[in-house]
Amino acid sequence: MPEQNSLLIFRDKINDIDEKIVKLLSKRKILAFKIAKSKIENNKSVRDTEREKKLLQKLINIGKDNYLTAEYITKIFELIIEDSVSTQMELLQEFYYNKKLNFAFFSFLGPKGSYSHIAVCEYAKKKFKTYFMKACSTFEETLCSVENNESDYAILPIENTCSGYIDETLQLLIKTNLFIVGEIKISINHCLLAVKKVQLCEIKTIYSHPQPFKQCSNFIKKFSNWKIKYTKSTADAMKKILQYNDITKAALGSEIGKKIYNLHILHTNLANQKNNTTRFIVLHRKPLENAENQLSKTTLILSIKKKSDTLNNILFMLKNKIISIKKINIKYSVISEDIFYLDIQDNLSSILIKNILKTAQKHCNFIKILGSYPSEI
Template identity: 30%
Template sequence: MVKMIDLQQSRNEIDRIDKQIVSLFEERMEIAKDVAAYKIKTGKKVLDKERENEKLRVLQAMASNDFNKHGITELFTQIMSMSRKYQYGLMSAGEQELPLKEIESLHRDKKMKVVCFGVKGSYTEQAMEEYFNTDIECFYAPTFKEIMEVIKIGEADYGVLPIENTSTGGIADIYDLLVEYDNYIIGEHVVKVQQALLGLPEAKLEDIKKVYSHPQALMQCSKFLESHHHMSPIEWLSTSDSAKKVQEDQDITQGAIASVRAAKCYKLKVLKESINHENTNSTRFIIITKKKEFIKNANKISICFELPHESGSLYNMLSHFIYNNLNMTKIESRPLEGHAFEYRFFVDFTGNLKEPSVKNALLGIQEEAIGFRILGNYHMV
């Protein structure tokens, strides 16, 4: 006859053991405080991967079976991770120079120069005017890279670039350029995008054979284009530049996907309004500068980092946000050039560079990541 297990007795035993574990954990954290003090004094890095790996091998050897070996590995990996986070907290509590300088507000005046992607009549121009107002000196550049270059050499104080659309996601080229150039995000602005099919004043819908636009706009209107088989989509520099091309070429078979604003600017006819398939279609624009600044009370931070190509590295990195109770709003990955199936990660999260929890998280990420960089601290729309 099988003896019945006393469930309550087993639970009492687990409670007794858990109490001991809690006591031992707190004792371990007290010793970690001494370790942190030593590392602060000597400038030694918190993460000692070789030491941690050796310790895991020793602990695994103490386990009685394979299941427990895996469990011990997972348990102590987390304990050591918590110990590091505790040490980062102690280190970040000291006086630290901020990576970006805090300013009261963005100084707007007629001397300010702003460079805008595309040509007149673009959604980027609309974002620029709504963010800065129209009483500024502005000019246009045809490519994302040229915007970055103009900012870098100081020909403009600020630049306006699209970075993400609600229908088509992030714009990969922008993420790559944020790494390539030492420019910073100081603001963002969201514009509701209502794409339209534009043509010459005498054109009809059935006349259009070629439709020019930026790749993002073509994707946003892909269902419309698929339902009009006589139209061939052709990638162009920007939506507004596509409208400009139609106006300049004076070819009745050419159409452009752009804004109603662009139609008015280039005296074109709106053949069909609201052709994007998502009604909530919006684009997020970033304001960039080469100045290492952030506006007071900014509440959103963008960073990027690379990781070792090993199991659990991304999980360990994201745990810094969880531990510090920071809300991550976006994560994007881009392949690393010359490294097959390895990636650079871009993360947006809520916070301000002066907050202790943010300092703690960034210190931990900077210590444990490869190629860490702060891209900006700005006001979330």
């Protein structure tokens, strides 16, 4: 009986602590609302990832002093922080919708200083009076942010003049339920950046996203002693060398990184081709309705049975309307099908496109219309 009483006492204490935790979480949520109002008044971004990382590290250190693992603290507070961000986003969206202002929320592969960040800024300035940005860690997270209604638009790189189509983006386009509603082309100036002005012979390790390494392969080959380290984005690479503060480390990144991360540019225009351009696509939850006379591009994904003449028939019908075509290599795909990505210089409402879709539907495993949108020639 004494053991049973002890158990009840312990449970009552835990229940009391749980109630206090819930009440404290409620107080925290109220503060999140107040912070959101302050950000509206001062036109501040919702998310400050640097502050979040510092806060989490501080809490992890406190946890260690109190016999709690870093994993345990991280799981709990990542959930709390995400809820706080979501709360602030909802309030900001409600405010701007009620004001009926021309605004939008964009998600992109961050952090700031990445080429996706530059693309967002250039595209959003053309289309919206006010815009907010959410930096994501991966392309998939960028799309999920829009799919989960946390952002209005996602911007992803789709094609580069040096390295061609970006396979990761093509793979995600097959699975997403978002639509392409726009595009923008960004001139890419890959730079070699370091914490100080140093000779290239002093560098031992170079960081960047895999794409810049492909696009600057001719330059990289000149330095066979350099160790290559891949990062989630070019901006992530620039942040790393700033944190390391080591003159033997450098990053392939954007020119704007010099200002954002206070770095020194050692070399510019490193791409294999002089005119290095990346095309970015803009994705939204609803498709765009273009006027019939508007210069538009229609993008499709087709799954065609092997040994079928369907693709040749479609290409013959399109003649001079086809802009580009790319075969998508799908991991674990069905052996009996080929999947193609097509850009067509025509509007979805045109008779030509409608006839092509009718023909293709009879001979394709599936057809996915990714969108019809204004074409940036």
